[in-house]
Amino acid sequence: MATVSAKQNSGMSALSLVYCGMFAALMMIGANITSFVPFLVVGGVPITLQPFFAVLAGLILGSRLGAISMVVYATVGLAGAPVFAKFQGGFAQILSPTFGFVISFILVAYIAGKIVEKNGSLQSYILAGLVAIVVSYLLGTNWMYFAYKLWAKAPDAFTYKVAWAWMIPPLPKDIILSILAGVFGRRMYKVLKVRRRR
Template sequence: MTTASVKTKSGMSALSLVYCGMFAALMMIGANITSFVPFLVVGGVPITLQTFFAVLAGLLLGSRLGAISMTVYMVVGLAGAPVFAKFHGGFGAILLPTFGFIVSFILVAYVVGKIVEKYGSLRSYIVAGLVGLVVNYVFGTNWMYAAFKLWSAAPEAFSYAVAWAWMVPPLPKDILLSILAGIFGHRMYRVLKVRRAH
């Protein structure tokens, strides 16, 4: 069976599949970067590069392929592969308060991709990166708050304000990386000429 026929039946080329797999792998590395750089743990909380790679997936692959690559990452982890932060994996991860951030990566890539599909300037890429960060924080933090209140044992004196306070340590890093992702993504897209799938 030729590559062209595979594309006709699946709607994705072999190269698209490679890109999706590559970003799924990058997400695994980004989730566990503290295994190689231990000082990126703040207050016992690992500061990962997942948001950076989720944003970059949307910038380089577009909304459809970017979202697919993040979905692949999530499904691989739920299937049992230790690809989530701290090398966690398995369907039980869906009950973790932080699982909302993993779901948010799909939305991040999709929203970021939609923005740059419509606007191709460097400014648009940077804005898209920051919008993706907002999506990640809003969705993930609200999921975490709901999880602690509904099915997970909430820490003492836990509140909505506390949930957001936990997001302060990684925020400066994520803002900087989102801006850098926009700059890098704009440059790499022009160099590699990645074909977007609308």
């Protein structure tokens, strides 16, 4: 019995790794949609599908595995793989004004996962997506503002209000996709039956 149990645990661990890798790969794809539609860049901030996949990772995998999948994505990018927006990568990206959004995706997945772990209703899934996006905007936009003010070359007439004005174009898209992520994430969780480890 002990041997069977060990095998089962090993199988779940392997499956969890597959799921984490899958969402890390989806983040890499979602980051570079601007390569096909380059007009989706406002004030140097690319409009990507990363928030959607980060939310989905948390909703489906749970807080722990969802956050791990985002850590994997960030680590691969910092290691030099061109997986960040506009096919950028390398440790120097930590100084990028938009790197705060990459960090925020870890929190996005964790927070979204935590909310649905406590309540699995459809309303909770949608709420989780919306709350997570708010966190992403808060961390990402403030990082961008201070980056431009402290170490990056700020555009002319750049202010805190301008930084937030740049977030207006992607906002409707992220709100809609967060709601869709809630609906889709709940269905996919029931289909995949991922074992969430808290």
